[in-house]
Amino acid sequence: xxxxxxxxxxxxxxxxxxxxxxxxxxxxxxxxxxxxxxxxxxxxxxxxxxxxxxxxxxxxxxxxxxxxxxxxxxxxxxxxxxxxxxxxxxxxxxxxxxxxxxxxxxxxxxxxxxxxxxxxxxxxxxxxxxxxxxxxxxxxxxxxxxxxxxxxxxxxxxxxxxxxxxxxxxxxxxxxxxxxxxxxxxxxxxxxxxxxxxxxxxxxxxxxxxxxxxxxxxxxxxxxxxxxxxxxxxxxxxxxxxxxxxx
Numbered sequence: 001x002x003x004x005x006x007x008x009x010x011x012x013x014x015x016x017x018x019x020x021x022x023x024x025x026x027x028x029x030x031x032x033x034x035x036x037x038x039x040x041x042x043x044x045x046x047x048x049x050x051x052x053x054x055x056x057x058x059x060x061x062x063x064x065x066x067x068x069x070x071x072x073x074x075x076x077x078x079x080x081x082x083x084x085x086x087x088x089x090x091x092x093x094x095x096x097x098x099x100x101x102x103x104x105x106x107x108x109x110x111x112x113x114x115x116x117x118x119x120x121x122x123x124x125x126x127x128x129x130x131x132x133x134x135x136x137x138x139x140x141x142x143x144x145x146x147x148x149x150x151x152x153x154x155x156x157x158x159x160x161x162x163x164x165x166x167x168x169x170x171x172x173x174x175x176x177x178x179x180x181x182x183x184x185x186x187x188x189x190x191x192x193x194x195x196x197x198x199x200x201x202x203x204x205x206x207x208x209x210x211x212x213x214x215x216x217x218x219x220x221x222x223x224x225x226x227x228x229x230x231x232x233x234x235x236x237x238x239x240x241x242x243x244x245x246x247x
Contacts, residue, residue: 009106026114029060030121032183037126051214052185054130057122058209059182061142064118065111066176066202069149070156071169073107077157078165096241104150111146115139130213138209141218145205148226151233152201158240176202201229 037053077100090096119135122128130138152172159165177183179193180202186194197203204225208218 026064026117029064029118032063033057033060033118033121034125036183050128053122053126054128054213055185055210057118057126057128058138058142058213059206060122061115061118061138062145062202062206062209063177063182064114065142065146066149066205067173068110068114069107069146070153070173071166073103073150073153074156074159074169075162075165077103077154078159078162081157081160082162100154104147104154107150107153108143108146111143112139115142134212134215138212141208141212142205145208145226148201148205148230148233151230151237155233155237155240158237158244176200179203180206182206199225201226 033056036056116139119139153169156165156169156172159168179197180200181189181197182202186197186203189197204222207222211218211222
């Protein structure tokens with residue numbers, strides 16, 4: 001247990017020092033939030049605009065956490081592999097699974113900071129007002145739902161080159177965000193893209209807080225699809241790592 005704790009603390013310190021974390025997880029989501037709620041508006045009605053501001057706040061919080069899960073974790077795992085850290089682990093008492101868990105748990109702690117900062121930005125910039133329980137439930141959903149994308153990050157981390165992992169993680173992250181309805185209202189997208197969105201983990205991830213701010217509970221199919229993708233990514237990640245170890 002102490003091994004996991006110390007490893008998690010080390011990973012949190014490591015993530016905070018990463019300039020890409022500040023850029024992708026905090027600055028860009030807040031900038032997008034300002035652009036799509038202050039510069040461009042989708043509703044003339046004040047009540048509808050207030051709902052849109054809350055809706056888009058949840059989109060950007062989910063966008064931030066999903067991005068750091070896929071990109072930060074995935075690229076860091078590949079960097080450690082290239083620098084020989086994974087090889088070094090094999091001659092220490094620290095099991096590789098403890099290292100992977102510490103990456104995921106450490107990044108989850110960072111996610112709490114991201115969620116708090118982005119929620120605070122929404123309340124400060126647009127006076128987004130939700131019930132206390134809605135803030136809490138939305139934050140909890142975004143935090144625990146990110147396990148799906150942390151698992152995807154470990155899958156990206158099975159690659160051998162940082163350049164490849166960086167390119168793939170960027171495509172996955174931005175593609176999932178765009179097609180999952182995080183950048184624009186889903187009903188503003190073509191019908192074909194709306195149909196595609198319902199099969200993506202990013203849509204089911206963001207739809208949880210979208211429903212919560214409207215006074216509803218997340219749909220069961222959102223939970224089911226996230227569990228399916230979590231299992232899929234974890235199984236693929238473990239399988240590929242074992243195949244690589246056997247080479």
